[in-house]
Amino acid sequence: MAPMEMRETAFMGRITANATHEMKNVLAIIKEYVGLIQDILARLDKDSIPSSEKMFRSLESIRDQVQRGVDLSEYLNRFAHSPDETIGTFELNLTVSQIVYLSRRLAKLKEISLEAAQQNQTITIVSDPLKAQMLIFQCIDVLLDVLESGATMRLEALQLDPGTAAVEFSTDKVSAEARQRLKDASGAPQWSSLKELAGTLGGSILLGQEDPLIRLVLPVDAEHKM
Amino acid sequence: MEGLKVLLVDDEEEFVSTLAERLRMRGIETGTAGDGEQALKSISEDPPQLVVLDVMMPGLSGLEVLRRVRSEHPHIPVILLTGIGGTREGIEGMRLGAFDYLMKPLAIEDLISRMRAALAASRGGA
Numbered sequence: 001m002a003p004m005e006m007r008e009t010a011f012m013g014r015i016t017a018n019a020t021h022e023m024k025n026v027l028a029i030i031k032e033y034v035g036l037i038q039d040i041l042a043r044l045d046k047d048s049i050p051s052s053e054k055m056f057r058s059l060e061s062i063r064d065q066v067q068r069g070v071d072l073s074e075y076l077n078r079f080a081h082s083p084d085e086t087i088g089t090f091e092l093n094l095t096v097s098q099i100v101y102l103s104r105r106l107a108k109l110k111e112i113s114l115e116a117a118q119q120n121q122t123i124t125i126v127s128d129p130l131k132a133q134m135l136i137f138q139c140i141d142v143l144l145d146v147l148e149s150g151a152t153m154r155l156e157a158l159q160l161d162p163g164t165a166a167v168e169f170s171t172d173k174v175s176a177e178a179r180q181r182l183k184d185a186s187g188a189p190q191w192s193s194l195k196e197l198a199g200t201l202g203g204s205i206l207l208g209q210e211d212p213l214i215r216l217v218l219p220v221d222a223e224h225k226m
Numbered sequence: 227m228e229g230l231k232v233l234l235v236d237d238e239e240e241f242v243s244t245l246a247e248r249l250r251m252r253g254i255e256t257g258t259a260g261d262g263e264q265a266l267k268s269i270s271e272d273p274p275q276l277v278v279l280d281v282m283m284p285g286l287s288g289l290e291v292l293r294r295v296r297s298e299h300p301h302i303p304v305i306l307l308t309g310i311g312g313t314r315e316g317i318e319g320m321r322l323g324a325f326d327y328l329m330k331p332l333a334i335e336d337l338i339s340r341m342r343a344a345l346a347a348s349r350g351g352a
Contacts, residue, residue, distance in 0.1 A: 021282070021309050025238050028331035032244035035334055039251050070331060 009083040016080035020073045027069045034062050075101045082130040087223050092123035092157040099136045111149035117156035123165050127222035135197050139214045146181040168212035179209045231255040235265040236280035262286025280307045281315045296323040303344035
């Protein structure tokens, strides 16, 4: 990245990270107020509270939404810190979960479900965290344009061997039309730039018409391959 | 937890006052301070049995307040409150002598359970 671009990215990251701290403070205050109302209601006779069931349910919903906001703030904060280092150490499952979480809204607009497979194995990667996330996101974006509504896209991080890891993108539903769109996508300029981006991380990327539809292979330690 | 006296330190006034009220409803005598200087003054004048301290505050940082509390009142356990990505600060705080750390927003039950554990440990160590 050019020095000017790096400064711009760092600027956006810093402002966003700072705002997520503030968002979390706001959520913490809302949570305490909800807790206080629940504490007060718990001391009253339930029958004396008008529409008590509705009120308790509403308070629980506010708590759930606060938690949703907290999760979003945490993922966004981690994402905003991505440009802090051009070479950093990150855990691939966590990174995949993060990008999946932050891309869900985009997928929802296309009526596609986005899932990250749960993995117990830790996959530690040394690479450019921002570029790696951009690559995963752009693969999601390619498939969002290809898959039909109602499909589920599933991302899974795998350790292939001690020196290599992969992210596989699969789906439960591929029609003949979608296969054709996949074929067309592999010849599109967007795919060439994705291959180029993977190359800058010392990795490679394959687009197929059967699962996994996309296989992104990354070196575990890209520091000496970039 | 009846009879327990704690000091909550956080610059978010609404957060600290609401949490204090909820702790008081549970029989915990709770004082509040909005910054590090105020907290240190309050601890010297009327020492609590436990301090719950936010790490990120304007002026004296939570970690600096922690250092001073550990040096001047080593018998008072401190639980830290951290924000997003606060694991590093939490670990640093524990290295400096904090009993534990919790991330905001917190669950009051978790806070009370850590308070109990902190007091039990400080009594055991006394």
